[in-house]
Amino acid sequence: MAVRQQQSLVLASASPRRRMILEQLGLRFRVLPSGIDESALPGETPERHVERLARDKAGEVLQRLVAERGEAWVLAADTMVVVDDEVLGKPRDDADALRMLMLLSGRKHRVLTGVALLHGTRGGESAVFSTEVGFRRLDRRSAQAYIAAGEARDTAGSYAIQGLGTGLVTEIAGSYTNVVGLPAAETLDLLLRAGVLEAWP
Numbered sequence: 510m511a512v513r514q515q516q517s518l519v520l521a522s523a524s525p526r527r528r529m530i531l532e533q534l535g536l537r538f539r540v541l542p543s544g545i546d547e548s549a550l551p552g553e554t555p556e557r558h559v560e561r562l563a564r565d566k567a568g569e570v571l572q573r574l575v576a577e578r579g580e581a582w583v584l585a586a587d588t589m590v591v592v593d594d595e596v597l598g599k600p601r602d603d604a605d606a607l608r609m610l611m612l613l614s615g616r617k618h619r620v621l622t623g624v625a626l627l628h629g630t631r632g633g634e635s636a637v638f639s640t641e642v643g644f645r646r647l648d649r650r651s652a653q654a655y656i657a658a659g660e661a662r663d664t665a666g667s668y669a670i671q672g673l674g675t676g677l678v679t680e681i682a683g684s685y686t687n688v689v690g691l692p693a694a695e696t697l698d699l700l701l702r703a704g705v706l707e708a709w710p
Contacts, residue, residue, distance in 0.1 A: 512535040517581035519574065521583050538584070545569050555591045560623035580630075584696070588691075590666030595612070597666045598665050609661075610677075613666065615647070621638070626703055
């Protein structure tokens with residue numbers, strides 16, 4: 510695949526899932542995770558929250574690059590699950606993961622991802638992408654067994670759609686990769702508009 514990449518790219522995330530998606534797209538990048546505070550601000554909607562966090566993550570890494578006299582486009586993202594206006598981030602522990610899975614059981618929820626692409630001198634842009642996901646009905650034993658498998662502990666909403674958690678999902682409307690953690694096609698559009706990519710594939 511002849512991906513023509515014009516500019517250097519930095520991924521401001523330690524997420525193996527986001528790294529996997531960029532690798533599947535054939536992109537060259539280096540990883541420099543952000544260490545910002547991810548707390549919500551008072552009165553902040555979920556959409557504003559994920560977009561602000563994506564921009565703040567990209568901006569924090571961008572400042573470090575500038576301090577090192579480096580130059581690159583910085584890509585950052587933040588994902589959260591929203592059900593009944595309650596935001597579900599990563600679970601604090603297994604009990605919190607069980608609470609989340611039982612809340613999602615047999616219902617639909619939204620997965621929101623804020624994506625930001627920034628450059629020190631060329632600006633950039635950010636956007637929020639939403640996917641609706643339907644969950645199969647779970648009993649507590651099944652939910653506890655899923656948590657024991659280990660997937661629930663480091664993912665928003667306590668499930669990983671790209672792994673064993675695919676068996677929890679009955680329907681999906683929107684980008685599948687958005688639920689994984691980075692909407693692939695939409696991110697490609699950002700990279701193409703910014704000139705990071707001359708062409709894909």
